[in-house]
Amino acid sequence: MEKIITHYAGSVSLDTESLKAMAESIDNKNFDANQVQQQAPIMDSPGSDFLGAEDENYTVQPLDNNTTHYSGEFSHWNFSMRIKQWIEQCVPERHDAPGPLSFKEYYRAEELQSANNTQASLSALPPRYVAEFLVQAFYKHAETNYFYVERGWLAEQIDLIYQNPGALSRREVGTLCMIWIIFAIGTQYAYLDSISGRDAHGKSNDSSPFSEDTIGVMFYQQACKLVPDVITVASLESVQAILLIGIYTLPLDASGLSYIYLNLAVKLAIQNGMHRKWPAGGLDPYVRETRNRVWWTAYTTEKRVGIYHGRPLSILSKDVDAEMPTDRPDIMPSSPTNVAHMLATLRLNQALGKIAHEISVLRTAQKHEMNEGLQRVIDMKEELRRWWDALPETAFHEEVNPQNPITRADTHLKLEYCLLRMYAGRPFILPREVVRGNASTSSSPADSNNQRPNTPHKSNPRSILVADCVEAALTIIDTCHLLQSTIGLARASYTEFSSCRAALLVIITQCLQKKTDRLRDALRTGMAMIKEMSAGGESARSEASLIEVFERAISRLDATADPSGRETDYSRFKKWELLWKNDVPLQDFRQEESPETSLPLPQNPNAFWRGSTSATARPGMPTMQAPSPFVGMDTNFPSVPQVMDEFSTLFGYGFGPSPDSMAGTANGGMWMGP
Numbered sequence: 001m002e003k004i005i006t007h008y009a010g011s012v013s014l015d016t017e018s019l020k021a022m023a024e025s026i027d028n029k030n031f032d033a034n035q036v037q038q039q040a041p042i043m044d045s046p047g048s049d050f051l052g053a054e055d056e057n058y059t060v061q062p063l064d065n066n067t068t069h070y071s072g073e074f075s076h077w078n079f080s081m082r083i084k085q086w087i088e089q090c091v092p093e094r095h096d097a098p099g100p101l102s103f104k105e106y107y108r109a110e111e112l113q114s115a116n117n118t119q120a121s122l123s124a125l126p127p128r129y130v131a132e133f134l135v136q137a138f139y140k141h142a143e144t145n146y147f148y149v150e151r152g153w154l155a156e157q158i159d160l161i162y163q164n165p166g167a168l169s170r171r172e173v174g175t176l177c178m179i180w181i182i183f184a185i186g187t188q189y190a191y192l193d194s195i196s197g198r199d200a201h202g203k204s205n206d207s208s209p210f211s212e213d214t215i216g217v218m219f220y221q222q223a224c225k226l227v228p229d230v231i232t233v234a235s236l237e238s239v240q241a242i243l244l245i246g247i248y249t250l251p252l253d254a255s256g257l258s259y260i261y262l263n264l265a266v267k268l269a270i271q272n273g274m275h276r277k278w279p280a281g282g283l284d285p286y287v288r289e290t291r292n293r294v295w296w297t298a299y300t301t302e303k304r305v306g307i308y309h310g311r312p313l314s315i316l317s318k319d320v321d322a323e324m325p326t327d328r329p330d331i332m333p334s335s336p337t338n339v340a341h342m343l344a345t346l347r348l349n350q351a352l353g354k355i356a357h358e359i360s361v362l363r364t365a366q367k368h369e370m371n372e373g374l375q376r377v378i379d380m381k382e383e384l385r386r387w388w389d390a391l392p393e394t395a396f397h398e399e400v401n402p403q404n405p406i407t408r409a410d411t412h413l414k415l416e417y418c419l420l421r422m423y424a425g426r427p428f429i430l431p432r433e434v435v436r437g438n439a440s441t442s443s444s445p446a447d448s449n450n451q452r453p454n455t456p457h458k459s460n461p462r463s464i465l466v467a468d469c470v471e472a473a474l475t476i477i478d479t480c481h482l483l484q485s486t487i488g489l490a491r492a493s494y495t496e497f498s499s500c501r502a503a504l505l506v507i508i509t510q511c512l513q514k515k516t517d518r519l520r521d522a523l524r525t526g527m528a529m530i531k532e533m534s535a536g537g538e539s540a541r542s543e544a545s546l547i548e549v550f551e552r553a554i555s556r557l558d559a560t561a562d563p564s565g566r567e568t569d570y571s572r573f574k575k576w577e578l579l580w581k582n583d584v585p586l587q588d589f590r591q592e593e594s595p596e597t598s599l600p601l602p603q604n605p606n607a608f609w610r611g612s613t614s615a616t617a618r619p620g621m622p623t624m625q626a627p628s629p630f631v632g633m634d635t636n637f638p639s640v641p642q643v644m645d646e647f648s649t650l651f652g653y654g655f656g657p658s659p660d661s662m663a664g665t666a667n668g669g670m671w672m673g674p
Contacts (some may be wrong), residue, residue: 019090064171066236066287068272114229118173121222122165126183131158133193134186141189141490144409145341146301147293147325148247149178149240150286152334173229174237180223181244187216188251188492220248231268236291239268243298250494255309262302263314269295275320286331293325293342300349307356308423308498317353340395341409348416351384355424362427374428374461381424381468388417406486408493414479415499418472422502425469428462429509470510473503477522480529491533500529 125131135158139151157175160167168176190212223245230238246261269275274295278288302314324346327339355377362373396410476499483489483496490496504526511519 067234068236117226117229118168118170118176119165121176121180121226122161122168124222125161128162131162131179131183134183134190137186137189137193138182141192141408142185142247142492143338144412144495145338145345146297147338147342148244148297149182150290150332150334152332154179154182155334170229171233171235172237173226174233174235174239174241177223177226177230177241178237178244180219180226181241181248184216184219184223185244185248185492187212187219188248189490192488192490216248220245231264234268234271236272236274236287236294239265239272239274239298240294242268243294243301246301250305251492251497254305254494254498255311259302259305259309259311262298262305265298266302266314269298270315275299275315275322277321277323285328288323289326289328289331292323295322296325296342296346300346303353304349305494307352308419313353317350338409341413344391344396344413345416347387348384348413348420351380352420352423355380355420359424359427371461374465377424378461378464381421381465384417384420406482408483408487408490411479411483412493412495415476415495418476418479419495419499419502421472422469422476422506425465425467425472426502426506429466429469429506469506473506474518474522476500476503477507477526477529481525484529484532489529489533497530497533500526500533504530 126134135154158179161176161179223241227242227245230241242261243265246258246265249258249261252258272291274291278291299315299320305311306313325339325342327337329337358373358377358380362370362377365373396413480489480496480500480503504523507519507522507526511523
């Protein structure tokens with residue numbers, strides 16, 4: 001740097017006073033290097049005695065095809081640009097200079113893009129009428145309270161790829177990837193538009209596997225072929241495409257594959273500076289609003305999934321100052337106005353982040369700090385309740401009537417609110433001895449009843465949180481049942497399935513301690529809905545943790561269902577059959593039964609099919625998979641049924657799903673993740 005300056009300015013001192021004199025001389029058009037040297041006093045560099053760091057401003061530079069370059073504060077790029085600016089301001093123009101300083105701008109590694117991926121992908125597109133149906137299903141059922149892509153813009157792009165596919169350039173690979181994954185998401189919700197496949201109560205009449213899942217996987221794989229190029233281009237459309245892949249995989253692997261894609265979408269958005277407020281004008285208002293909406297959708301979804309599945313935050317809230325979405329019908333006339341629901345959803349997720357942080361603080365708090373920390377959580381929830389009660393009825397319809405028919409947007413907002421209430425109270429719902437890992441040593445629910453006098457009084461902060469958690473769980477079951485009986489449950493909806501699942505877990509903890517008709521009804525109704533949303537899915541095997549918790553809790557209930565304290569012979573037979581099918585060791589089964597009722601277990605046929613000494617299966621015989629291990633819970637849990645029909649036999653009289661509620665079921669993928 002000194003060499004460059006001396007080349008243009010001669011041998012001059014580079015202290016502050018000398019540079020100041022140089023700047024003034026430029027304005028006066030009377031620069032003399034020797035005079036500057038004589039006038040400037042001898043000083044140390046400001047870096048020698050300045051202990052702070054000068055503030056830096058980030059820049060967001062628009063490039064081509066909705067791509068931007070975000071500099072960030074205190075980055076290598078920012079420092080280089082500050083030096084460049086310094087030279088331009090301080091070095092005077094010289095007539096004998098070789099020319100203005102210039103450098104090669106390089107922002108994306110486009111040379112790594114594949115040459116023919118885009119055109120090859122276009123050749124596999126479905127017929128136009130199929131595309132339009134799937135897009136309609138996407139906007140009708142999947143978008144709800146978030147924003148993924150503006151409908152009018154998407155319609156224009158679909159027109160382009162069907163009418164003039166050659167006009168699509170390599171840089172628009174994100175758009176094509178986005179279209180493929182929207183088709184895939186549409187297949188997940190297509191059954192909701194089936195008239196003959198649903199009964200009068202909104203439940204599916206088809207118990208066979210969903211044939212459209214195979215088509216959806218094909219569309220997903222087409223989108224995934226483009227992912228390397230989508231990441232390379234890193235445009236606004238790239239963020240939208242990767243975000244939508246994360247949405248598609250939510251019902252398949254929420255805590256794994258989906259979380260990774262959602263995290264990648266957030267990183268691509270950060271690369272484009274979408275998490276920051278646009279520093280100046282010069283950006284099309286439509287693009288600016290789209291950037292804001294897409295950012296808040298990606299950031300909120302990734303944060304929500306991360307919190308509920310125990311993942312660390314990928315970006316701190318203090319590093320985000322992007323503008324909130326606004327209602328702009330003037331620039332987005334083709335999209336329905338759901339900004340009010342989106343803003344309410346963002347408000348709920350902001351509260352979720354604060355409560356999650358407070359709960360994490362409680363994990364390491366001292367005993368004398370616990371009550372104060374619990375009170376802070378209660379205060380946050382109370383503030384949230386006041387906000388919820390103040391929502392205008394004109395925009396948010398909590399009561400269903402002919403004038404205000406039920407909508408998925410309203411119910412999803414209510415489910416997210418109740419799920420947040422459950423999250424705040426769930427850590428305190430189990431007895432301390434259960435939390436410490438002694439749940440497997442508790443002999444029966446009668447022991448829990450004997451411990452109930454030790455339950456804190458209702459005025460205790462812990463009890464307040466638990467009571468609200470249970471009430472929220474029951475409200476979720478009622479809300480999901482309302483959905484089921486009207487417009488139908490969406491098996492691919494993360495909000496609907498995760499809310500129902502979490503509510504059932506909370507209700508089971510209460511059923512282990514007490515029995516009421518309301519709890520029994522909620523448990524029975526919730527299990528019927530879980531079956532409708534998850535039966536028949538290949539990934540149901542990966543949900544062993546959920547089913548094992550259910551089996552353990554319901555078995556405890558069955559143990560006390562008979563006043564004599566003894567199970568019926570048929571019930572004992574069905575349990576033995578279930579454990580035998582799942583290859584449970586003899587000692588594990590006998591731990592659950594009294595000595596006089598223990599029964600011998602025959603050789604399990606699964607072991608025969610697998611082979612006792614060889615991993616090679618017999619010719620003509622199917623290869624059976626071993627039961628999935630269960631990690632992170634009591635290791636004494638026995639294996640449990642992999643099929644929900646078998647699992648329902650563990651309910652016993654009065655606890656199983658009623659024949660009416662179980663008559664109509666829909667098949668779908670089970671949700672993975674803890």
